[in-house]
Amino acid sequence: MRILKQLKAGGIARALRHGDYRRFAGGDLVSLIGNWVQRVAVGWLTWQLTESGTWLGIIAFAELAPAIVFSPLGGAYADRVDRLRMSIGTQAILMGQAASLAALTFAEIIDIWSLLVLTGARGCLNAWSHPARQALIPSLVPHEDLPAAIALNSVLFNTARFIGPAIAGIIIVKGGIGHAFAFNTATFVVFLFVLIRLRLPYREAISRSRASLTAQVMEGYRYVVAHPGIGPILLLLLVTALFARPVGDLLPGFAGAVFGTGASGLAWMTSGMGLGAMVGGFVIAQRGHVTGLTGVAIANTLLMGIALLAFAFAPAFWLAVLALAVASFAMSTAGIACQSLVQHAVEGALRGRVISIYGLIFRAGPATGALVMGALSEHLGWHWPIAVGAVVCLAAWLWGQGKRRRLASFLEG
Numbered sequence: 001m002r003i004l005k006q007l008k009a010g011g012i013a014r015a016l017r018h019g020d021y022r023r024f025a026g027g028d029l030v031s032l033i034g035n036w037v038q039r040v041a042v043g044w045l046t047w048q049l050t051e052s053g054t055w056l057g058i059i060a061f062a063e064l065a066p067a068i069v070f071s072p073l074g075g076a077y078a079d080r081v082d083r084l085r086m087s088i089g090t091q092a093i094l095m096g097q098a099a100s101l102a103a104l105t106f107a108e109i110i111d112i113w114s115l116l117v118l119t120g121a122r123g124c125l126n127a128w129s130h131p132a133r134q135a136l137i138p139s140l141v142p143h144e145d146l147p148a149a150i151a152l153n154s155v156l157f158n159t160a161r162f163i164g165p166a167i168a169g170i171i172i173v174k175g176g177i178g179h180a181f182a183f184n185t186a187t188f189v190v191f192l193f194v195l196i197r198l199r200l201p202y203r204e205a206i207s208r209s210r211a212s213l214t215a216q217v218m219e220g221y222r223y224v225v226a227h228p229g230i231g232p233i234l235l236l237l238l239v240t241a242l243f244a245r246p247v248g249d250l251l252p253g254f255a256g257a258v259f260g261t262g263a264s265g266l267a268w269m270t271s272g273m274g275l276g277a278m279v280g281g282f283v284i285a286q287r288g289h290v291t292g293l294t295g296v297a298i299a300n301t302l303l304m305g306i307a308l309l310a311f312a313f314a315p316a317f318w319l320a321v322l323a324l325a326v327a328s329f330a331m332s333t334a335g336i337a338c339q340s341l342v343q344h345a346v347e348g349a350l351r352g353r354v355i356s357i358y359g360l361i362f363r364a365g366p367a368t369g370a371l372v373m374g375a376l377s378e379h380l381g382w383h384w385p386i387a388v389g390a391v392v393c394l395a396a397w398l399w400g401q402g403k404r405r406r407l408a409s410f411l412e413g
Helices: 002-009 011-016 019-050 053-065 069-080 083-106 112-135 143-174 177-196 214-228 230-243 245-258 262-287 293-312 317-345 349-380 383-411
Strands: none
Touching: 002 177, 002 245, 002 317, 011 019, 011 143, 011 262, 019 053, 019 112, 019 143, 019 177, 019 245, 019 262, 053 245, 053 349, 053 383, 069 083, 069 214, 069 349, 083 112, 083 177, 112 177, 112 349, 143 177, 143 293, 143 317, 214 230, 214 349, 230 245, 230 293, 230 317, 230 349, 230 383, 245 262, 245 317, 245 349, 262 293, 262 317, 293 317, 293 383, 317 383, 349 383
16 A cells, blocks of 8 residues: 555656646557567567678667767757657658568568668668657656656656567567568557647747757757766766667677577567666656756666676576666666756757757667677677676766766756
C-alpha cells in the first residue's frame, strides 16, 4: 500500500495526469517499439550479409552520424516553425523508409549497399526530426512536471528497447527480416494518427528569429559553450557516448562470433540492455525533480565503466547479459539526468537548438565510437575495444567528481 501511494504521488503520476501528454507518450511508445524491431533486424541483416565487424560499425555510423549535420539544422528549424507540423511531416517520410526496406527484403533484392543508403536516409530524417519531437514535451505539461515527463519519455524509449528486440527475435525467427520492417511501418501509422489529433495546451511563447539557419545554429553552440553548467554536463555525456554507448551496435558481433548464440542471443542481449535502461529511467522519472541529478549523472558514469569491464571479459553468455543490463541502467540514468538538467536550465527560445546538440552527441557519439570499435575488433578481437572504452569512462567519472558541486549550482537552481 505504501508503495502504491508513493507511485501516485511521484513524478510519473503527475506527468500522466495530462491527457495530451498521455496520448503523445502512448503513440510514441508504439512507434519506438517498431523502431527497435527495425534496429535489431538491420543489425542482424548486416551480419547475415557480411559477417563483418567493420560493416556493423559502418551501418551504425550511417544511421547515427548524420546527426552531425542534420541535428543542429533541425534544432534551428524547430525554433522557427511549428514543431508539431514538422514532427508529422518527418514521421510520414520515415514510414516510407521502413516500407522501402520491407519491399526490398520481401523481393529478395536487398544488399549491403541498398541497406547502407536506406539506413543513412533514416539517420538524416531522425536527426532532423528529433529536436522538434523532444521540444514538444514542454508544450504538453506545465513546467513543474517537465522533469518527470522528460524522464518518463526516456522510460518509454527504454521500455521499447526491452520489448522491441524480443518482438524482433520472434518475428525474424518465425517470419523473416522483411516482416520486422513491415511491423515498423505499421507502428508509424499509429503514431501519425496521434500526432495529427494532438493539442499543445502549454505551448511556449517564443519569438521566431529571422536570422539564417546557420546563424541560429552557431548561436546555439555559443550558448552551450558559454553556459557554465550545460557545457560541462554535455561534455561528460559526449565521453560516455563515444566510449560506452557503442557497445549496443556491436552486439551482433558478440552474438555471432563470441557467444555463437545467433539472432535469439542478440535479442536477449539487446533486451537486457533495454531492461536495465527502463529501470534506470523509471527511477529518474519517479523522482520528479532535478535536485541531486548532477551527482546521479556523475556517479552512474563510474557504474557504467565497471559494468562494461565486466561485460568485456564475461566468461559466460548469461553473465554478459547481466553486465549489459547494469551498464545500460547506468547509461540510461546518466543520460536522462543530463537531458533533464539541460531542459531545466535552457532558455525556451533556444530549446530546440540545445536539444539538437544533446541529440547530436547522443546519436553521432555512439556512431563514431561504433565505427572505430568495429574496425578495431577486426584486429584486436571483440573484448579489448570495449574494455578501453570502460577505462575512459572511469577517467571521466574522476573529472566529473571534481566539478560536481559547481555544476549542480548552475543546473539545478
